[in-house]
Amino acid sequence: MKLNELTPHVAKHLVRHKWETPRQVVFYLKKSGYVEIGKGNYASAWSKRGTNSIVKVSGFEDRGWLHFLEFIKENKSPYLPKVSRVIKYVTDFSDGIKDTNYIAFMERLEHMGITLEDNCMAVIYAFTKLYNGSEFDILEIEKHLFAKYKAHDTSYRYLRALEFFEKKFPGFNELIFKIIRSNPTIDLHERNIMCRSNGTPVITDPWAD
Numbered sequence: 750m751k752l753n754e755l756t757p758h759v760a761k762h763l764v765r766h767k768w769e770t771p772r773q774v775v776f777y778l779k780k781s782g783y784v785e786i787g788k789g790n791y792a793s794a795w796s797k798r799g800t801n802s803i804v805k806v807s808g809f810e811d812r813g814w815l816h817f818l819e820f821i822k823e824n825k826s827p828y829l830p831k832v833s834r835v836i837k838y839v840t841d842f843s844d845g846i847k848d849t850n851y852i853a854f855m856e857r858l859e860h861m862g863i864t865l866e867d868n869c870m871a872v873i874y875a876f877t878k879l880y881n882g883s884e885f886d887i888l889e890i891e892k893h894l895f896a897k898y899k900a901h902d903t904s905y906r907y908l909r910a911l912e913f914f915e916k917k918f919p920g921f922n923e924l925i926f927k928i929i930r931s932n933p934t935i936d937l938h939e940r941n942i943m944c945r946s947n948g949t950p951v952i953t954d955p956w957a958d
Contacts, residue, residue, distance in 0.1 A: 759783070763804065763852055768838045771850055774806050789940065789954065796857055802833075805853040809840070813934060813956035815851065820931065828924050830951050831856040858943035858951055865950060866939050871910035872922060873937050876929050879907065885926045887915065921950060934958040 759781045768774055778795045783804065787794035791811035795804045807814065815837075821829050836852040861869065879897060880890050894907050914921040929935055934957040941954045 759804075760854070763854075764834070764836060768836075768850075768852070770840050771806055771808055774852055778804060778806070787940075792954075801857050803855050803857045805851075805855055807850045807852075809848050809850065811851070812849075813932075813936065813958050814954055815849070816932065816958070817954065817956055818853075820928070824924070824927070826920065826924050828918065828921050828950055828952055830858070830953050856945075858945060858953065861939065861942060861944050861950065862948075865944060865948070866942075868910040868913045869942050869950060870939065871907050872914060872925055873929075875907040875911065876926055877935060877937075883930065885923050887911065887922065918950060924952065928952065928955050932956045932958075 759778075762777070763774070766777075775793070775795075781797075783795040783797045785793055786796050786803065790808075792805055792807045792814060795806065796802070805814075818832065818835060821832060832853055832855050834854045838850055838852075840848045840850055842848070875890070875894060880893050882889060882893070891908055891911060894911075911922055925937075928937070932955075935955065936957040937952070937955045942950055942952050944950050
């Protein structure tokens, strides 16, 4: 994704203007014909018909995504979002508090289908609630889950989910595991994992802080 895949004059203005608050950014995007296509607790996503990219605008105190941005830079993976540029600016409040906000140019993604979503949630639950090991060893993890639920059908849901990603998207389980072990403020749910048009899952915003 290149910068000019955004509306050119909008991209240039976003880069060059001296922003003070997220509200200013949102107002400018609306005036330029962009529409909000997604919103979470800490940020919103804006796009325009005919573009394959989005502008992500932070609200206040979205430290979790800024930490994730560093993770993206340090870890090359097809399951992490493509971010072409990030503009950071500081908002000064009247009481002396300062907050770092951002504008990010990113690839546009789609919502997951039900099969991918169910398997993602099963893997996340298996790693966060059921397995407390500090190392990723798929055989050890599967053995742990099977032993824990050997008398129930429940285990097979988690084992099938792990197997689904092992076969279809190699490396995805390891990345989820690393993200969970890298930051205790996990905020992984169906809205924070999306997919590309070819079905590849992409983790977009896994941490709250």
